[in-house]
Amino acid sequence: MATVSHSAAASHVGRIRSNNQDSGYSGQHLFLVADGMGGHAGGDVASAIATKRIIEADRDYQSPQDAEFALQAALIAANSLLAETVYEHTELTGMGTTVSALVVLNDEVAIAHIGDSRIYLLREGELSQITIDHTFVQRLVDSGRITEQEAMVHPRRSVLMRVLGDVEAAPEIDTSILATFAGDRWLICSDGLSGVVSNASIAAALSSGLDPQGVADRLVKESLDGGAPDNVTIVVVDIGAPDERVDTPVVVGSASAPLAFGEEPGRSRALRMSSLRLHPVRETHFEPDSQDYLTELIEEDARRARRRKATWLAGVILLIVALVGGGVLGYQWTQTRYYVGVEGSTVAIFRGVQQDLGPISLHSVYEETPLQVTDLRVYDRQQVEQTISASSLDEARLVIERLTKAKNE
Incomplete structure (x- = not known):
C-alpha cells in the first residue's frame, strides 16, 4: 500500500x-x-x-x-x-x-x-x-x-x-x-x-x-x-x-x-x-457562454481561413515575383554574351546563348557579314557551324577578322 x-x-x-x-x-x-x-x-x-x-x-x-x-x-x-x-x-x-x-x-x-x-x-x-x-x-x-x-x-x-x-x-x-x-x-x-x-x-x-x-x-x-x-x-x-x-x-x-x-x-x-x-x-x-463560444469558434475558423488564404496568396505572389525577377536577370545576362555562327549561307554575329527557353529564343542575329560559309577553310567552316563563343562583341568581331584573313591566305 x-x-x-x-x-x-x-x-x-x-x-x-x-x-x-x-x-x-x-x-x-x-x-x-x-x-x-x-x-x-x-x-x-x-x-x-x-x-x-x-x-x-x-x-x-x-x-x-x-x-x-x-x-x-x-x-x-x-x-x-x-x-x-x-x-x-x-x-x-x-x-x-x-x-x-x-x-x-x-x-x-x-x-x-x-x-x-x-x-x-x-x-x-x-x-x-x-x-x-x-x-x-x-x-x-x-x-x-x-x-x-x-x-x-x-x-x-x-x-x-x-x-x-x-x-x-x-x-x-x-x-x-x-x-x-x-x-x-x-x-x-x-x-x-x-x-x-x-x-x-x-x-x-x-x-x-x-x-x-x-x-x-x-x-x-x-x-x-x-x-x-x-x-x-x-x-x-x-x-x-x-x-x-x-x-x-x-x-x-x-x-x-x-x-x-x-x-x-x-x-x-x-x-x-x-x-x-x-x-x-x-x-x-x-x-463566454456556449453560444458565445460557438460564435467565437465560427469567427476563429473564418479568421484562420482568411489567414491561410492570405499566406497562400502572399507565397504565390512572392514565388511569381522571384521567378519573373530571376527570368529577367537571367535573360539580361544572356544578352551580354555573343557567338559567331551561320545565318543562311553567311557568317553572322549572334547575341545571346544558343539555347531556347520554351517559346522564348535566347539568341538573335546581331550583325551579318559578307563572309560566305562556302569560302571558309574546311576546319574554320566546321567551327563556325558548331558556333564560336565570344565573351564580348569586340571579341566576336576579332573572330570574323581572323576568319576573313584565313580565307584570303
Missing part, C-alpha cells in the same frame, strides 16, 4: 502582478491549487474563498468514490459561496477561480478539476498531463482547428470556458479516480508555471532528486526567470510508504491571509472587506 510520503507548496506574485490571486494548499489527504480571476480585486478573494471552503474536505474517506464525491460537492459548495459573496458585494461581480484538486487515499487518487490550472504526474521519469484545460484554445485544439504549438501563442489562450464563480449555479466539474504507486510524484500548478516553463523543464525539475519543497522552489524560480507575467503557485506531492509522512498542512497565496465573515443587518454571511485591499489589475480571463 502507498500513500503520501512528503508534500510541499509554494506561491509567488510574479514579476508583473500587484497582488497574488493564486491560492494553494498542501494538506494531509487533500492538495489543491486555485487561480483567481476578476476585473477588480476579485481574483484573490475568489481563490481564497474557494480554497478555504474546499479545505474542509481534507479528511480520510472509506473509498476513493467517497473522496471523489466529496471533492465535487466541495467545489459546488465553493461555487455557491462565491455567488453569494458577489450578491452581497456587487463590486466583485465577475470574479471566479480555477480549481485543480486531488485527494490521496492509499494507492488511489480522486481528482476534481475546473479551469486551466493543471495536474501532472511523473511516473518512472515520464511526465503526463492528467487534466485538460477548460479554455477556448483547448477547444480549438480538440476540434482540430489549431495545433498545440499555435495554442501556446494564441492571443486568447487565457480565455476560460469553465470556472467557479457567479457564472453558473452548477458548473461542470471534471472528476476521476486514478491508481498511484510508491515513487509517483504529483504536481498541481497554476498557469503561471505551465504557461511559462516547458514540459521538458517541468519534468527535469520533478526528476531532479530534490525533495518536494526544493522542486517547488526550483519551478518558481524558473517561472521568474521566464518573466513570470502571472502569479505562480505549485504543490508537489510524493507517494511512498504509509509510515513516512512527516509534513504538516500548509496554505499559500491569497488563502494564507485571513478572510473575516460576520453577520450584518439585512445580510447573511456578509464579507468584511476591511481586511482586503482592492488592487485594479489587468483582466486576463473571462468565460
